[in-house]
Amino acid sequence: MDINELIAGLESDLKEIASLLEKCERQRVRDVLTREQKEIEKELAQKRQQKLQQAKKDSADKTDTLKGYAVKINNYGWDQSDKFVKIYITLKGVHTIPAENVETSFTERSFNLLVKDLDGKNHQMAINNLLYPIIVAESSRKIKTDMVLVMCKKQSTKKWDCLTQVEKQSKEKDQPNMNENTDPCKGLMNVLKKIYTDGDDEMKRTINKAWVESQENKAKADDFDL
Template structure:
């Protein structure tokens, strides 16, 4: 088609050169302008088609794929020795799943396990804020017949008291004087914070607890 347009343009330009009448020249100039516009549009279409043809297949497939939804895995257990912590995820029949559908990521302070299309669902185990740092490169994943094992390589031989780090709920509550207060005082500060930020039901429960505690202390004083 572009070859025919080119020939039309050449013919119109030749006619313009030999034309003697002004009205004919105007008609020919209009035809030339329209032909050039048509040629530009066609060239643009051809370029767009070429870009589509050269686009990587992987990119096209990725753009068409919808975002996956994952079900959180909340049940797991773990053991440890001096070199590693092993997390066990019980999944009957997981060994039959294509190994490419199972992936894991190990960072110094977190672990992520993704399982795609197992028993009709996608599954995710996220373990952020690990109790202690791990060697991500030295950690690994093992797939057994009915479970998955995540081997977290320790960076030190010390014993882990827990798998994930849990922030002390009494820390940074109140002013600097709270640092020297006993645990009971810390609990009271936490209760006050909960009362101030809680909804009506929470406030009612805390108020009832305070009232009951006060009454018990008064009874002890009378005795």
């Protein structure tokens, strides 16, 4: 029998004893019922305290579990205005939890979002190495239906090409080196090689066909020169 059933049973016993006391005429019987009433009241108080302690323990266990586990948020969208960089994070039901469960912290080059106890889980997103500095005191978050909007206040109206320095470096790395000392033909070949490597089967067939045709045309031109 669980504690709720025990408490309900003791409360019913007290009601019945109270009813008997109202009808009781003999003092000796009344004294017996009164003693039993006090014992039941004492036991009932203990069970209620036990229930309260168990509820606190369950709450603490849940909090500890949430503190130790967080789902990483990877999917987001972003855009910008002259004043803000805006990051859109979709989280179903986020508008139904207490607003204080949605926490954000900012530094000049980063922000962290923590959404506590949404569907029994924590959700976290940390973006470091923002492309340009932001104004911490004027950055904030807004809670919308199924969405959190993080607003990073720009220090300048400069347009951001991407969200982080890492993304910028990755884009620069992928771009072919076309400085003045680079052979243009070699640079073009590098671009074609990358397209071929990253492309699907149809793209590879197209490039192979174009390569064969170019070689045939080159051979014909050589024959003509002879």
